[in-house]
Each structure stands twice: as structure tokens, then as C-alpha cells.
Amino acid sequence: MSPLEDIERAFAEVSGIDQMKSHFQAALAEGTSPLKILESMRQGLLTAGKKYEQGEYFLSELVMSGIMAQELSVMLKPYLQVGEGQSLARIAIGTVKGDLHDIGKNLVSTMLSSAGFEIHDLGVDVPPEKFVEVVEKEKPTMIAMSCLLTVAMDTMKNVMDQLAESGLRSQVKVLAGGRPITSDFAARIGADGYAADAIEAVSVAKSTLTK
Ligand code: B1M
Numbered sequence: 001m002s003p004l005e006d007i008e009r010a011f012a013e014v015s016g017i018d019q020m021k022s023h024f025q026a027a028l029a030e031g032t033s034p035l036k037i038l039e040s041m042r043q044g045l046l047t048a049g050k051k052y053e054q055g056e057y058f059l060s061e062l063v064m065s066g067i068m069a070q071e072l073s074v075m076l077k078p079y080l081q082v083g084e085g086q087s088l089a090r091i092a093i094g095t096v097k098g099d100l101h102d103i104g105k106n107l108v109s110t111m112l113s114s115a116g117f118e119i120h121d122l123g124v125d126v127p128p129e130k131f132v133e134v135v136e137k138e139k140p141t142m143i144a145m146s147c148l149l150t151v152a153m154d155t156m157k158n159v160m161d162q163l164a165e166s167g168l169r170s171q172v173k174v175l176a177g178g179r180p181i182t183s184d185f186a187a188r189i190g191a192d193g194y195a196a197d198a199i200e201a202v203s204v205a206k207s208t209l210t211k
Contacts, residue, residue, distance in 0.1 A: 003027035004040045011044025011068060012051075014061045020068050024075060034079035035199065038107070041072050042197075069103045073110075080110050087118040089141035089209055091175075092134045094122030096155035101148035104178060104198070108146065111198040112205060128159040135163065135172045142205065145191075147178040156181075157189045173208045177201060 001009070006023035009015070027037050048065040051057040091112060095105050102124045113119045120140060122130060131143055145156050156176055163169040169190075176191040186194035193208040195201035 007040040008044040012047035081114040088116040092120040092140040093144040094126035095124040097127040098152035105146040107198040115202040128162040142173040144175040
């Protein structure tokens, strides 16, 4: 089995940090691209998530898969950062209210900052009022909303509504993404851009700047 397959299986089977780390080292030693490592993690997490959904795994396994993903994200970070350069624009990013998932958001932040964006990370469980306040006071060029839970998707719509109500909508671009978010949903709520993953987030953020 290749190190990439090993990484995917380590996440699918939630086999612990030590095993995952040794597969990660093996993958690096073979010169595997960090983006491929990320994709193997994502595939493994999909399986772990499905097993949780089907009752085969408990919350403890979901928690452990999250800890493993966090560890791998931290180990991957130096390989994903390609340089600083001039700031393209300021982006305030957060996971919307009701949602505590932050691994994907953090990867999106890493890729955006690596591409030259200045990132203001608002964290998780961010209420619409907070997004509005940040737009008003700090005037970022863009806000980026992440959401992993279907029950929290409505918060994205609330953010858009509150931006419009406060007269700030035209002053800021809005990006939306996360596992249950689709381009249709993003368009329906009036976001300027949608990205399916952290890599796409960079190209979408860049193209949204010129919209
Ligand atoms: Co949660 N969880 N979780 N979880 N969890 C999911 C999301 C779930 C799909 C699992 C499942 O049942 N199959 C399910 C949601 C189902 C649904 O809503 N329909 C679920 C559930 C139910 C829950 C709880 C409710 C469980 C419970 O308590 N009973 C609970 C909710 C807590 C809360 O938020 N209020 C919960 C908790 C947790 C943990 C804390 C244990 C942990 C999170 C740890 C953390 O984030 N610090 C966790 C984990 C690890 C998962 C899974 C297994 C993995 C998520 C992850 O990190 N993926 C997940 C199943 C899955 O997604 N496979 C699951 C890796 C990450 C790199 O991918 O986050 O998708 P992702 O990000 C991608 C893209 O989505 C995109 O780019 C990223 C990188 O490529 N992206 C953007 C993300 N944000 C973007 C923003 C953009 C653009 C792209 O622009 C702005």
C-alpha cells in the first residue's frame, strides 16, 4: 500500500496520531505533493464521517478524527505556504454561528495567506452581527464564511441579510464554502463567490476581487 493510501486508511479507521504521522513522514520522504496528502486525509475523513452517520463510529471516533486532521494540518502548513509577498486584500474569515468545525476553514486561511491575502480569523460560531461589525469597523475587502453543518447554513443567509440591512453589502465581497454548501446555494443567498476546497478558494478569491 502507498503512503497516500495508508494516510487515507489511517483517517478512515481513526487509527491514531502516531500511525498517521509515520505515514505522513513516509509520504514526504517519497516526495509526495502536500496537496495529495490533503486529499487523502479528506477522503479518509469522508469515510469516518459516513461511519459515524451509520452508527458504526461514536462521537469519540469523530473527535479523534478531528484531532488527527488538526495535527496533519499543522504538519502540512509549512509545505503549503509558498511565500509572503504584497497583500492582495484583507479577508475576514469565520465559521458561521452554530458550527464549531474549523479544520477546513483553517486550511482555507492557510492557502489564502500563502497566496498573499491578509487574513483576519474570526474563529468559529461567528454570529451575523460579528461579521457585520467587522465589515463596519475594519473594512476588509472580503468576508469568507465556512459552514460544515446543514443546520447552520441559514446563518450564511442571515449574514447576507444583515449586511444589506446595515447598508454595508456593497462595501464588501462575500465568499461562501464548506461541505454542504453548493454554488447554487451561494448564488441564491447572493454571495459573490463559492469555492469547493481550499485550493479553489484562492482562485475564486482572486477572481472575486475584480468582479
Ligand atoms: Co462533525 N460533522 N460534528 N465534527 N465532522 C461532519 C461535518 C458530518 C458530515 C459527519 C457525518 O455525520 N457524516 C456531520 C454533519 C452532518 C450534517 O450537517 N448534515 C457532523 C456532525 C453531525 C457533527 C456533530 C453534530 C456531532 C455531534 O455532536 N453529535 C458535532 C457538531 C458540533 C458543532 O459544530 N456545533 C460535530 C463535531 C465534530 C468534531 C468536534 C468532533 C470534529 C471537528 C473538529 C474541528 O473542526 N476542530 C468533527 C469532524 C472532524 C467531522 C468530519 C469527520 C470531518 C470534518 C473535517 O475537518 N474535514 C465531518 C465529516 C466530513 O466532512 N467528512 C463531520 C476535513 C476538512 C479539510 O474538510 O471541513 O470540508 P472541510 O473543508 C474543506 C471544504 O469544505 C472547503 O475547503 C476545505 C479544505 O479543502 N471549505 C471551504 C471549508 N470552508 C470553506 C470556506 C470557503 C471555501 C471552501 O470559502 C469561504
